[in-house]
Amino acid sequence: MSELFRGYGRRFLTGIVRGLVQIVLAYAVNLPLFILAVLSIAFIPLGAGVVLTPVMFQAIRTVANQQRVWAAEWSGVKIPIPYRPEPAGTGPFGRLRWILTDPASWRDLLWTLLNVPIALVLGVLASGLAVYGLEGVFVAPWVAQITDYGWGPFWTLDDYGIFGIVGTVVLGAAMTAAAVPLGPMFLKAHALFGQSLLAPTRGALAERVRQLTETRSETVDASAAELRRIERDLHDGAQARLVALSMNIGLAEEMMKHDPETAQKLLAEAREASGTALTELRDLVRGIHPPVLAERGLDGAVRALALTLPLPVDVRIDMPGRAEAPAESAAYFAVAEMLANVVKHSAAQRAWIQIEHTGDRLLMIIGDDGTGGADPADGSGMRGIERRLAAFDGTMAVTSPPGGPTVVTMELPCALSSPKISPSSETG
Incomplete structure (x- = not known):
């Protein structure tokens, strides 16, 4: 009572x-x-x-x-x-x-x-x-x-x-x-x-449905194109080398009794081909989902990526946890594509990366001191990143006046989990 x-x-x-x-x-x-x-x-x-x-x-x-x-x-x-x-x-x-x-x-x-x-x-x-x-x-x-x-x-x-x-x-x-x-x-x-x-009006909801339908269609097309690329890379690369490897081993078996010296050369070629095929398979796997991303998260993967570039890259990352795997993968490949553009097209002497999580959004800023003039409408790479981010309601904005600098700002809605203890630091 x-x-x-x-x-x-x-x-x-x-x-x-x-x-x-x-x-x-x-x-x-x-x-x-x-x-x-x-x-x-x-x-x-x-x-x-x-x-x-x-x-x-x-x-x-x-x-x-x-x-x-x-x-x-x-x-x-x-x-x-x-x-x-x-x-x-x-x-x-x-x-x-x-x-x-x-x-x-x-x-x-x-x-x-x-x-x-x-x-x-x-x-x-x-x-x-x-x-x-x-x-x-x-x-x-x-x-x-x-x-x-x-x-x-x-x-x-x-x-x-x-x-x-x-x-x-x-x-x-x-x-x-x-x-x-x-x-x-x-x-x-x-x-x-x-x-x-x-609350949203019916018109706003209809527009939202239209945007989601368009985004879903673009995402499906991008996924199909990515699948065709993987199939082509397997067929033209690792698969061809594995077939050649099998043939070399077969010939070596036949010649082992009659011509051991030639058989030994064939086995050496087979060993070299197996190493090349393994390297191609590893590169292919990295293009699908890099192992370092799964092991160390976006922070570690981006830092490892920056170290492979032929120019100095300042990296500032502030993420108290990890995003879900699909969002984390989208963010990584978006950064990777932007850095690839810096190396290929910008003639930059230096680049910088800033990644931070504020509220419920992941903010990624990639800049360089190159010649500028970057336009998303002129390149399939940036358009692909826009489609990849749009699948998560993300956005991308490019500021690149002639003469530079170029600054690409990307936002991706995502929540963080698995808090980690890792001091935010700089690498260059």
């Missing part, structure tokens, strides 16, 4: 606190943010709004994301995040365009305004019902005894005496009891209101 009362008390107090939180959020945060956002838009022609508008809308998104968390935790209403990914490497005007062309930004702004009256009404109903009920049980009878004033227009001590006090207590207790089931209902109504504006 005591546990039942404790659970009832927790739900009762939780409803009061959450209703008050929504009211405070609406008037202390939403209303000022709406005013500042509108002013920042008005200041765009003056120049200040170019910087202020993205800042204000990002603040609104932070508040909206918190509302999404509360809606899920308090009411079980899930509100997906609809924002378009921020393009990397853009300046102030690029960020302004990204914010203002995203329909979700304007829906957030509308929610910020409408949430002020709606949060007040539903917050008062969620918390005020309980507070008013408590006032009827504990405060009103005491006030009535002192001031001859009853509870509202219903009873007064002069009219009904003790019956008025009892009625006040009974009605207050009823309202207090009703606050436990009704409070969450009002909070859920507020969450559903938020969902109507903060």
Whole structure:
């Protein structure tokens, strides 16, 4: 029984606190943010709004994301995040365009305004019902005894005496009891209101489906091309050498009795061919999934890759754990392709790699001091990396003016696991 009362008390107090939180959020945060956002838009022609508008809308998104968390935790209403990914490497005007062309930004702004009256009404109903009920049980009878004033227009001590006090207590207790089931209902109504504006629209969902369909098609095509490459490499390389090896061993067996010297030469050629075939198989395996990546993770694999390049490479990696194998492999081959481009096309004297994990995204920056002029549209390598990253909702941005430097920024959504103890260091 005591546990039942404790659970009832927790739900009762939780409803009061959450209703008050929504009211405070609406008037202390939403209303000022709406005013500042509108002013920042008005200041765009003056120049200040170019910087202020993205800042204000990002603040609104932070508040909206918190509302999404509360809606899920308090009411079980899930509100997906609809924002378009921020393009990397853009300046102030690029960020302004990204914010203002995203329909979700304007829906957030509308929610910020409408949430002020709606949060007040539903917050008062969620918390005020309980507070008013408590006032009827504990405060009103005491006030009535002192001031001859009853509870509202219903009873007064002069009219009904003790019956008025009892009625006040009974009605207050009823309202207090009703606050436990009704409070969450009002909070859920507020969450559903938020969902109507903060969730992705049908148009956004349709666009997302189109993007996923296109990405899946490109990924399937890339996988088929990769499989054909592996088959071709096996057929033209290791398989041909193994066939020649088998023939040499067969000839050596036949000539062992009649011409031991020639047989010995054939066996030496067979040994050399077996070593070459083994090397080709190892190279092929590295092209599929390098053993060093499986053993040491992205950190160790990238550092090992940098050491094989014919130019100095500064490596800075800050990863407190390991990503899942598919994302880790995609990140490794993206870095490897960018470094291969540096060696082949940039005429650079030095390159650098920066990899870090922030939030739920892996950020990879590869740069060089070469001649610049890199364009993803001109090369199949960069397009392939774009397709590989797009399969994971990743992005790639290239900044490469004529004369250099070239900076490639890649982002890959992924979570880390298996924390490791490894100091972040530099190699060159």
